[in-house]
Amino acid sequence: MQQHLAAARAAAGDDLRAYLVLGEVAAPTPGRQALTPSQLMALPAPPPGKPFDNLHFVGSRWVSAWAITTSDGIILVDAMDNDADAERITEAGMRQLGLDPARIRTLVISHGHGDHYGGAGHIIRRSGCRVVCSALDWTMMETGLEFDRPDWGRPPRRDVAVQDGDVIRLGDTNLDALITPGHTMGTITLLFDVRQGGRTHRAMLWGGTAFNFGRRADRIPRLQAYIDATARAREIAARQNVEVFLSNHNLYDEAVEKLARMQPGAPNPFIIGSNATQRALTVMHECARATMAAWSA
Numbered sequence: 001m002q003q004h005l006a007a008a009r010a011a012a013g014d015d016l017r018a019y020l021v022l023g024e025v026a027a028p029t030p031g032r033q034a035l036t037p038s039q040l041m042a043l044p045a046p047p048p049g050k051p052f053d054n055l056h057f058v059g060s061r062w063v064s065a066w067a068i069t070t071s072d073g074i075i076l077v078d079a080m081d082n083d084a085d086a087e088r089i090t091e092a093g094m095r096q097l098g099l100d101p102a103r104i105r106t107l108v109i110s111h112g113h114g115d116h117y118g119g120a121g122h123i124i125r126r127s128g129c130r131v132v133c134s135a136l137d138w139t140m141m142e143t144g145l146e147f148d149r150p151d152w153g154r155p156p157r158r159d160v161a162v163q164d165g166d167v168i169r170l171g172d173t174n175l176d177a178l179i180t181p182g183h184t185m186g187t188i189t190l191l192f193d194v195r196q197g198g199r200t201h202r203a204m205l206w207g208g209t210a211f212n213f214g215r216r217a218d219r220i221p222r223l224q225a226y227i228d229a230t231a232r233a234r235e236i237a238a239r240q241n242v243e244v245f246l247s248n249h250n251l252y253d254e255a256v257e258k259l260a261r262m263q264p265g266a267p268n269p270f271i272i273g274s275n276a277t278q279r280a281l282t283v284m285h286e287c288a289r290a291t292m293a294a295w296s297a
């Protein structure tokens with residue numbers, strides 16, 4: 001366990017320390033008091049922002065939502081905790097950035113937990129969009145939520161199901177869907193192009209990061225799936241020269257802090273480069289292996 005945690009710390013360097021919180025499952029820091037989801041949900045919403053010409057942050061402090069503009073409308077990735085937050089944070093943020101929420105054509109649910117689908121009902125009613133999730137997580141949402149909270153909206157009705165390797169298309173934009181199991185068994189990680197000032201960069205939006213499977217009987221195979229998924233994603237990211245590594249919880253990718261740092265003419269803090277992308281996936285992978293060592297001891 002200690003070897004894997006040391007490998008994670010080495011990979012994190014100074015710039016990716018946020019991901020080391022995953023090591024807390026294997027080796028909790030004495031006295032550390034993390035904010036609870038309720039406390040995080042209650043924090044004031046950060047301003048929306050535009051890290052790239054075709055990518056917009058419209059989430060809360062706790063959970064991110066990303067709007068991708070295409071030649072034929074908008075793809076929204078994740079739908080907040082509930083209808084009220086989808087309206088107050090995501091829709092309002094889109095309007096502030098000059099986007100019309102009625103132009104959402106596709107809603108991608110990264111995985112079947114309520115902080116990513118809770119406001120789907122509101123988004124669907126406003127826009128009539130299709131909803132995309134993995135077949136596995138549609139089934140989970142229909143047959144047995146593994147987490148639920150009174151302040152989460154209900155799951156949307158099953159619509160489009162994607163599998164590993166499928167492409168989610170809208171207008172001129174392709175999102176490559178990678179199933180990266182672990183956090184849930186049908187977690188979708190997306191690969192797509194982001195553009196800034198005539199330059200294109202490859203981005204990976206990781207669909208589910210934490211090892212919060214509690215004491216469930218299947219936690220060992222799920223953690224193993226996570227270990228395998230991060231190794232596979234690291235190879236794919238290397239092959240595709242992924243330089244932008246995003247999350248659906250900004251605790252990890254520090255999207256809110258990066259947006260606050262963006263300055264016209266200065267380097268874009270979201271372009272971390274292919275080496276840092278590899279290291280981020282290595283931190284996740286090594287923290288998962290440390291956790292496996294702790295759970296198997």
Ligand SMILES: [Zn+2]
Nearest residue numbers: 111113183208
């Ligand atoms: Zn989740």
